[in-house]
Amino acid sequence: MSSTLWIILGGALVTYLTRFGGHVVLSRFKHIHPRVQAGLDAVPAAVLTTLMAPAVVSGGPAEWAAMAVATAAGLRLSILPMVAVGMLTLVVLRHSLG
Structure with missing residues (x-):
């Protein structure tokens, strides 16, 4: 495979893991503080x-x-x-x- 394809696949994997990790961390809280919600918005x-x-x-x-x-x-x-x-x-x- 070309290096460009590896870069695209690597970027996609890192993006997915970042989003998944954020979801896992935030799902552990029952309530999100309004300041955190404002930052995410x-x-x-x-x-x-x-x-x-x-x-x-x-x-x-x-x-x-x-x-x-x-x-x-x-x-x-x-x-x-x-x-x-x-x-x-x-x-x-x-x-x-x-």
């Missing part, structure tokens, strides 16, 4: 920020506009539709702006 936004920030900072008008549209959509929509709207906006702008 903030994870998706933190991950999206770390993925989007470099593209927006080093990007051009298409990336900036897509980020603005996604931010506006995020005020009204849940996370999945917000990401879809932002991605669609970026594809359309990159195609039309060149």
